[in-house]
Amino acid sequence: MSPSMPRVHHMTCACIQRLRIHGKHLCCHVLLVETPRSGLVLVDTGLGTQDYADLTSRLTRSFVYGYARPKRDPALAAVNQIRALGFSPDDVRHIVMTHMDLDHVGGLSDFPKAKVHLHAAELKQCTERRTFRDKHRYLPAMWAHGLDTETYAGNGEAWFGFEAVRELRGLPPEILMIPLFGHTLGHCGVAIQSRDGWLLHAGDAYFDPREVKGEERRCAWQVGLFQALVQTDRSLRLHNQDRLRRLTADHPEIEVFCAHNPWEFEECQGRGVTRRTAASTGAAAALMMPDNSIQQTRWATLG
Ligand SMILES: [Zn+2]
Numbered sequence: 001m002s003p004s005m006p007r008v009h010h011m012t013c014a015c016i017q018r019l020r021i022h023g024k025h026l027c028c029h030v031l032l033v034e035t036p037r038s039g040l041v042l043v044d045t046g047l048g049t050q051d052y053a054d055l056t057s058r059l060t061r062s063f064v065y066g067y068a069r070p071k072r073d074p075a076l077a078a079v080n081q082i083r084a085l086g087f088s089p090d091d092v093r094h095i096v097m098t099h100m101d102l103d104h105v106g107g108l109s110d111f112p113k114a115k116v117h118l119h120a121a122e123l124k125q126c127t128e129r130r131t132f133r134d135k136h137r138y139l140p141a142m143w144a145h146g147l148d149t150e151t152y153a154g155n156g157e158a159w160f161g162f163e164a165v166r167e168l169r170g171l172p173p174e175i176l177m178i179p180l181f182g183h184t185l186g187h188c189g190v191a192i193q194s195r196d197g198w199l200l201h202a203g204d205a206y207f208d209p210r211e212v213k214g215e216e217r218r219c220a221w222q223v224g225l226f227q228a229l230v231q232t233d234r235s236l237r238l239h240n241q242d243r244l245r246r247l248t249a250d251h252p253e254i255e256v257f258c259a260h261n262p263w264e265f266e267e268c269q270g271r272g273v274t275r276r277t278a279a280s281t282g283a284a285a286a287l288m289m290p291d292n293s294i295q296q297t298r299w300a301t302l303g
Contacts, residue, residue, distance in 0.1 A: 003195070008194045008196070014046045015027060017068075019260075021262070028104070029265045030046050032082060036172070040082070044201070046078060046104065051070075052072055068103065090113070093170075096117045096190050098201065099122050100118065100138055104203075108142060112146070117151075117152070120153035161250075175190065177191075180203065181232075182234070188203065189205060202244060204259050207261060212248055214245075
């Protein structure tokens with residue numbers, strides 16, 4: 001563990017009460033990354049203070065009263081959690097977006113000075129809003145304050161079998177954008193080489209861990225149906241799940257998680273506590289290693 005590497009905090013910035021997986025409500029998994037020279041970095045933002053002040057001020061009625069039913073809890077807004085952790089929201093200088101769906105962008109307006117990094121194809125899709133579905137998933141009111149964007153396209157370097165990875169302008173080389181298209185046209189994962197090893201926030205590339213962890217692809221019916229309804233390119237989405245399955249099999253040392261799975265979120269949080277405790281007490285390094293064999297067995301036994 002090197003103190004010059006980014007340190008990652010896991011937060012959930014929304015509770016989606018209408019959709020469950022294995023008995024738990026979906027979350028919105030957001031990362032707060034402490035970097036040595038680039039200040040604080042957010043990966044996604046969940047819902048923000050404007051949404052929690054009045055859920056229908058910007059979100060669609062179908063999201064608020066229909067398929068999502070987010071819990072109205074201002075404490076979940078990233079800006080409030082950042083204050084609770086003892087940081088200043090002004091120190092959030094960069095936000096890296098997996099994609100621009102309404103449940104990921106609500107917090108952008110709480111950080112109007114931050115640079116927003118996203119894939120060029122995602123910026124195009126969310127500004128053009130060509131289809132009925134795009135008009136309901138991309139809500140310009142959520143970025144009406146004006147975005148200072150950095151976009152990426154084309155080829156980059158390789159990362160554990162994935163291509164077109166970019167180091168992000170103004171950010172440390174330990175933070176990478178990994179194209180995982182399908183859910184939307186410019187949907188990406190975000191990989192971080194943190195003090196505790198590599199992690200990959202896979203955004204909405206999957207919802208049920210059994211889609212990408214374990215030999216056989218399985219998915220709980222409710223989130224399976226939801227993903228099918230909101231996907232932009234089915235074959236690309238499934239292709240990327242195949243690649244993620246190879247990644248989790250070949251590199252169990254990489255912590256892979258998606259945006260909305262509450263079980264993965266709890267594991268990430270719990271592991272962070274274990275690591276910090278082990279580090280502060282000088283306990284065995286083995287305690288600090290993620291145990292993916294236990295994790296995979298657990299996914300396999302879930303209903
Ligand atoms: Zn989402």
